[in-house]
Structure formats: C-alpha cells, structure tokens
Amino acid sequence: MVPGPFDLSHAPPVGVAEAVAPGLRVVTAPNAGPMTFTGTRSYIVGEGEVAVIDPGPHDPRHLGALAAAVAGERVAAVLVTHAHRDHSAGARSFAEAVGAPVLAHGDPVGARSAAMARLAAAGGIGGGEGIDPGFRADRRIGEGEVVAGPGWTLTALATPGHTADHLSFAWAEGSALFSGDHVMGWATTLISPPDGDLGAFRASLVRLQGRREGVFYPGHGAPVGDPQGLIRHVLAHRAAREGEILAALARGPATVAGLVAEIYAAVDPALRGAAGRNVLAHLIDLGERSVAVAMGPPATGAWRLA
C-alpha cells in the first residue's frame, strides 16, 4: 500500500447549501456510508441561472434541500456524471420539479469496451453495484460537449473506468473540474467489472494529468486541492496493487478470494467485497495485457501468470 494523501477529516453540513467557492455551492446528501463516505455531493454552479451536477440519491429530504437551495433561481441544466443511483436516481424527480433537462452520457451498458461486453455476456462476473437501470437522459452528451450559462462554461470530458459512461465536467470560470467518482480525495474509486474497467480508468487518469485545473470537486468528500498529486498517487497505488497481485501469482495460481485474504488481510471486513471487485478488475486487466490467464470462471476460478 502506497501511503496516501487521502483526507478522511471531511465533515460537511448535510441537507443545506454550503458555499464552496465564488459561484459554487454544494448540498451533501444524507447517504453517508462505506462506499459513499460523507454522502453524495450535489453541486450548484452559478447564481441566478445555474447548473446542478449530480442531484444524488432519490431521497425526498435531499431533493427537497437541493430544491430549497435553488429557490427563486432558474436551473438551466441537470448534469449527471454517471448512472450510479447515489448520483443519478434523484435526477428525474429533481429535474421535473425545477423544469430542467437531464444531460448525461446515458448508456453505461452500451459504452462498455468489447472485452467487458464479452465478460458480461459470458455471465458469472457479478458486479452491477449501484447501477441505476432506469436512468434516462433527456439529452445524451459526450466528450467535448459544452453547456454554458452566466458565469459557467462546463465542458464534458469522457473519463470511463469507474463506469463506462462516466463524464467529468471542466468548469472554465472556476478553473476546476467536477470529477465525479473518477478522482476523489478520500479513497481510490471502486472498479467493479464489467462496468468498472481498470485499463480505461488508468487511461482516464493519465488523460487528466494534462489538465491545469487547480481543484477537483469530487462526487464524495472534500475538494481536492492538489489534483495532480492525487492522480500520481492513485496511479502509483494501482501499480503497487498490481505488483502485489503479480507477486502472489508468482507463488502459484490463486483465486480472487485467495488474493483478497492475502493482500487485504488488514482491511475492514465491510470493505472485503469491494476489495474483491478491485482485485478482479486487476486480474481482468492483466488478462487483457496477456500477463495473466483465467484458468476457469474469472470471478471464482483460479488465475495464473501467462
């Protein structure tokens, strides 16, 4: 484990608008948990005429707080980073309440790589945590799409990996990037195949290494004040994890469960399931690169070095 820059001290107010920066407010949802940290962060960009990013879970308390925060203002667009329920499930109700369109990639299954589509079709791979199958965008957007209002110009960046449909949004006036669940300051994100794709995640991180924004606003947790340092850390962390898996496989074939017991011996038992999904993501990535080979069903069978 690479010692990290993660900030676990975040303690945001829940259910009220919190001013984050000029022209930016956030309402934190009451859905804190092991996978959501202190709760989903629903961002309000602009003043008077605003964009809302990730309305969050379908929780009347949260959607009411978000609506109250924008009372008297016009919501021009509701943007969704990805179709996970903790970000997207409240989008439809909120958008209807404020009379705004929902803009998102909108097709997490169709966006999977050919390899992930094959794994999903073969069955037995598991995954699907948090996916919001009922989510629909009013307008599907993708790479390079610009959505703008007074004081905010938001450009969509395709950042697949956590999910295949994941978008980040660069905010030009704020010199900031809304990074969803792709880059967060409290933990490395869950990569659970077939929606999660470690190769795509790594490429999306490398892609953001060229960005000049001084701050990232993630889907969970505090603003990230050193995004480039965090990206370097996350890449190093994944490389270290891969090294641990390769070292274990060098001693002989192993299953996901066996690798979790060996590599994540100290982890909170509540996070073992997520650890298993991350290990599987690494194994599938190693398989794609012809470094490792599945000897049976990828999620339950043994893997060996190629």
Ligand SMILES: [Zn+2]
């Ligand atoms: Zn997510």
Ligand SMILES: [Zn+2]
């Ligand atoms: Zn999330």
